[in-house]
Amino acid sequence: MSLDEVTRLEIGSDVQIAGARQAVREAAVAAGFSLVEQTKIVTAASELARNTLVHGGGGHMELAVVENSGGRAIRLTFTDDGPGIPDVDAALSDGYSTGNGLGLGLGGARRLVQEFTIDSRPGGGTTVTAVAWSRTAQRVPR
Amino acid sequence: MTADAGAGRVSVLRMGEILIAAIQQELTDESALALQSDLTEMAAAGARGVVIEISGVEIVDSFLARVLSEIAAATNMLAGRTVVAGMRPSVAITLVEMGLSLRGLETARSLEDAMALFQGQAGR
Numbered sequence: 001m002s003l004d005e006v007t008r009l010e011i012g013s014d015v016q017i018a019g020a021r022q023a024v025r026e027a028a029v030a031a032g033f034s035l036v037e038q039t040k041i042v043t044a045a046s047e048l049a050r051n052t053l054v055h056g057g058g059g060h061m062e063l064a065v066v067e068n069s070g071g072r073a074i075r076l077t078f079t080d081d082g083p084g085i086p087d088v089d090a091a092l093s094d095g096y097s098t099g100n101g102l103g104l105g106l107g108g109a110r111r112l113v114q115e116f117t118i119d120s121r122p123g124g125g126t127t128v129t130a131v132a133w134s135r136t137a138q139r140v141p142r
Numbered sequence: 143m144t145a146d147a148g149a150g151r152v153s154v155l156r157m158g159e160i161l162i163a164a165i166q167q168e169l170t171d172e173s174a175l176a177l178q179s180d181l182t183e184m185a186a187a188g189a190r191g192v193v194i195e196i197s198g199v200e201i202v203d204s205f206l207a208r209v210l211s212e213i214a215a216a217t218n219m220l221a222g223r224t225v226v227a228g229m230r231p232s233v234a235i236t237l238v239e240m241g242l243s244l245r246g247l248e249t250a251r252s253l254e255d256a257m258a259l260f261q262g263q264a265g266r
Contacts, residue, residue, distance in 0.1 A: 014171040021168065021201065039201055039232040040239065046203040050171070105204050108240035 005064065011078070012058040017049040020061050024076065031065050031072055032137035040112040041074055041132040047109040048078045048128055056080025056126055072137040073114075078128045085120040092118075152177045154184055160260055161185060162253070164195040174209045182216045190222045193256045197228030207242050214246040223248060227256035 007027075009020050024045040028038040045061070052059045059080030066073050085091045092107045106128075110116040115131035150173045155162045161184050163177060181192055192213065196202070202210075214224035227250045237244070250256035 018168055018170050025200070036232045036235055039230075039236045043201045043203050043236050043240070046201060046205075050203070050205060108204055108242060111239055111241060112236065 007063045009061045009063070010058075011049050011052045011061055011080075014053070017046060017053060020049045021046050023061075023063055024074065027063055027065060027074055028134075031074060031134065033074070033132075033134045034136040037132065037134050037136065041076075041130075044109040044112040044130055044132070045076055047105040048076065048130060051105055051128070052078045052080045052126075055085075056082030059125075066131070071133055071135075073131050073133040075129065075131045078130075079125065081125040084122045084124050084126055085118065086122050088118050088120060152180075154180050156184065156189070157257075159188065159190045160257070161189050161192045162195065163192070164198070164253070166198040168200060169206065171205055174206055178209050178213050181213050185217050185220050185222060189217075189220070191260050192217045192222060192224045193227055193250075193253065194224065195227045195253045195256070196233075197230065197252075199233065200230070202229075202233050202237060202242075204240070204242060207237065207244055210247060211245050214244075218246060225250050225256040225259055227251070227253045 007023060009023055010016055011020060021042050025038060025042045028041050033041065049061060052061070057080060059078065059082070062077040062079075064075045066075050092110060106118075109130060113130040113132040115129070117129045118126065120126040150167070150170060152163050152165050152169070152173065154177070161181060163181060165177075169177070185192060194210065194213070199206075210226060217224045224246070225248045226244065229249060248259070250259060
């Protein structure tokens with residue numbers, strides 16, 4: 001996957017959650033992420049993809065490798081047209097659960113990445129963006 | 143004795159009173175729930191231990207962590223114990239950073255170490 005190219009995957013079933021994990025892993029390997037860095041971003045992707053499916057009623061993930069002078073990152077954006085999150089702060093707190101997880105999905109995913117934003121309005125769907133920078137991946141000269 | 147293993151399904155092997163499930167590939171949520179139900183049913187039929195070998199598992203997210211904890215809770219109620227063997231270091235580091243703990247689960251470095259935990263333990 002080359003820089004600035006955005007890959008879009010549908011998230012509509014648990015098989016597609018597994019597919020999203022696989023796509024993120026392949027991108028992280030290709031971008032030069034270390035094994036621990038790969039594991040963190042793939043785990044975060046799994047949490048967020050499941051939220052998109054279970055709470056958002058399905059949606060899609062956009063995957064991109066981005067760079068700046070400081071290094072290289074993977075940016076994941078999850079978008080759904082579901083009911084939205086009424087209280088984002090509560091949803092990020094540990095133990096908050098309306099689904100079947102441990103109530104650590106959103107907060108846990110946030111702790112695995114360096115940048116994390118949620119844009120959600122009741123009735124207006126949800127967009128979650130997570131960016132993980134690699135310490136090991138070298139910036140490619142262009 | 144082996145539970146039916148369809149596509150993506152994890153086989154459960156019985157060695158005496160110990161049930162062994164080796165997860166060799168990424169699980170979908172559905173196959174994780176199928177494993178939970180297979181193990182719980184087989185444990186109810188008589189077992190004093192469950193070993194879940196996860197060296198082939200590249201990530202454990204909050205969903206799989208919950209499934210593993212629930213398997214342990216059910217096994218404990220049936221007078222057994224559950225040991226998770228072979229967790230990759232990268233998975234352990236990620237679980238800690240997320241703030242997840244595998245409540246009620248014992249861990250062992252390998253399947254062999256897990257089996258050793260049951261040796262010398264008298265039957266019920």
